Amino acid sequence: METSSVILLVVSASISFAVGRTIMHFRKKSKADALLKTQQRAAQALRDAPPGPESKNKSKRKRQVRLKQ
Numbered sequence: 001m002e003t004s005s006v007i008l009l010v011v012s013a014s015i016s017f018a019v020g021r022t023i024m025h026f027r028k029k030s031k032a033d034a035l036l037k038t039q040q041r042a043a044q045a046l047r048d049a050p051p052g053p054e055s056k057n058k059s060k061r062k063r064q065v066r067l068k069q
Contacts, residue, residue: 055061 055064
């Protein structure tokens, strides 16, 4: 192979690798953002949920009161 062909091959492979890594970086970043938003929405839904019925067990009621504070 000629020197110019080898150089062209190396340059094109480098560009292809760089573009692929850039695309994967942004794809991974957007997936992480979407996962974080989903987790935040789930946590908010748990906080906004109405409290469950009060337990008939006195010790359990005391623990529930301590956890709420």
